[in-house]
Amino acid sequence: MNAATFFDGEEWRDGTIEMIDGRMLLRPGSPASDLRLSDLPxxxxxxxxxxxxxxxxLQLVDHALLHDSTLGRVIDLGGNPAAVAALSEGAARFVAVEFAGAFLTPVGGYPSDRDWAPAGSFREIADTAAATAAVAExxxxxxxxxxxxxxxTAGPVFSDLLFRAIxxxxxxxxxxxxxxxEGVGEAQRAARLGAAxxxxxxxxxxxDDAEVAAQAASVSWISTLAIHEGDTHATAVDNVRRFRAAGGTVLYGTDMGNGPMPVGLNPAELAALRDxxxxxxxxxxxxxxxxxxxxxxxxLRLPGTDADPTLARPLTSADLKA
Known part of the structure; x- marks a missing residue:
C-alpha cells in the first residue's frame, strides 16, 4: 500500500493505492487501519x-490506436449511429465511448455534401416531425x-423554430x-436557442464581451483550437481566453478525424489551450x-500537480514502493 495524491475532477486529494488481485485500487483518505498516510511510502x-x-x-480514424493513448473517454460528435454504437461496445472497449449519432442538419446543409461524411452520418431535417423522429432515433x-x-458558410441553417424543436x-x-x-452570428444563435x-x-x-459573458453563464465550449490557422486561430484563442476569464467552462476537444492529428492526446491542442x-x-x-x-x-501517473499532461502514462505495479 502506498500513499498517493490524486485528482478527483475538481481538486487534489490524498488517499492510498495498492495492487489487489492484479488491479490498482485507489481509496480516498487514510487506510482502514492504525496506519497513517505519513507512515506509508x-x-x-x-x-x-x-x-x-x-x-x-471515430469512423475517420484508426480507433484501435486509442488503446495505447492516455485517453480514457471519447465523445463522437457525428457518425453513423449504428457503426459508432458498435465501436462503443466492442472495438473501442479500451476507452469509454459516448456518441451523438448522426449530424442533424437542414436539407442540403453541412455536412451532407462532404465526401468525408460516412454513409448514415447525417440526417436532413425538413420539419418538426422529422426533428422529433431523428432525435428519437x-x-x-x-x-x-x-x-x-x-x-x-457551407449551406442552409435551421430556422429558430426548427432549432428549438430539436x-x-x-x-x-x-x-x-x-x-x-459556423458563420457570422451562428454561435450567438445556437446559445440563444438552447444549445448546451x-x-x-x-x-x-x-x-463582444457582453456576448462572451452571456455564453459563459449558459453554454460550455469544446476547444478544437488546433484545427485553425492564422487569423481564425487567433480569433478562437482570443474568444476562449475571455470566455474562461468570464467563468465559462472550456472542454478539451480536438475534432479528431478532421485532418492529420494524433489518435490520442494532442499536444497542439494543449498548447493552444495554454495560450x-x-x-x-x-x-x-x-x-x-x-x-x-x-x-x-x-x-495515469503524472510527475507533479503542475506537470504537462503529455507526460502522463499508465500507472503500473512497478510504480508502487514496497
Missing amino acids: RLDGVIVGGFTDHHVH MADAGASCIKVANNS VEAAAARGLPVVAHA RLAHAPFTERL AGLDGIDLLRALAPQNPLDPAALL
Whole structure:
C-alpha cells in the first residue's frame, strides 16, 4: 500500500493505492487501519484518470490506436449511429465511448455534401416531425447528446423554430444539444436557442464581451483550437481566453478525424489551450479526467500537480514502493 495524491475532477486529494488481485485500487483518505498516510511510502508524482476528448469522429480514424493513448473517454460528435454504437461496445472497449449519432442538419446543409461524411452520418431535417423522429432515433441508439449542424458558410441553417424543436425533443429524452455553429452570428444563435455546448469554440468572428459573458453563464465550449490557422486561430484563442476569464467552462476537444492529428492526446491542442490561459488545474478540468476511484478507470501517473499532461502514462505495479 502506498500513499498517493490524486485528482478527483475538481481538486487534489490524498488517499492510498495498492495492487489487489492484479488491479490498482485507489481509496480516498487514510487506510482502514492504525496506519497513517505519513507512515506509508508515497507514490512519486500524482494520479489522474484517463483524459476525455469531447469531440472526435471515430469512423475517420484508426480507433484501435486509442488503446495505447492516455485517453480514457471519447465523445463522437457525428457518425453513423449504428457503426459508432458498435465501436462503443466492442472495438473501442479500451476507452469509454459516448456518441451523438448522426449530424442533424437542414436539407442540403453541412455536412451532407462532404465526401468525408460516412454513409448514415447525417440526417436532413425538413420539419418538426422529422426533428422529433431523428432525435428519437439517436436516443434509441444510445446517444448521450444530440449534434446539430448550423454552418451558414457551407449551406442552409435551421430556422429558430426548427432549432428549438430539436432542443425540445432532445430535452424530452434527457439529452443536451451540441451545436456546430459556423458563420457570422451562428454561435450567438445556437446559445440563444438552447444549445448546451458549442462543438467548436467560436472562430468565425470575435464575440463582444457582453456576448462572451452571456455564453459563459449558459453554454460550455469544446476547444478544437488546433484545427485553425492564422487569423481564425487567433480569433478562437482570443474568444476562449475571455470566455474562461468570464467563468465559462472550456472542454478539451480536438475534432479528431478532421485532418492529420494524433489518435490520442494532442499536444497542439494543449498548447493552444495554454495560450488561451488554461494551465495547471484549469487545464486538467478541461481534460475532464475520469474518476480514478472508479475501479474501471484508466489510472495515469503524472510527475507533479503542475506537470504537462503529455507526460502522463499508465500507472503500473512497478510504480508502487514496497
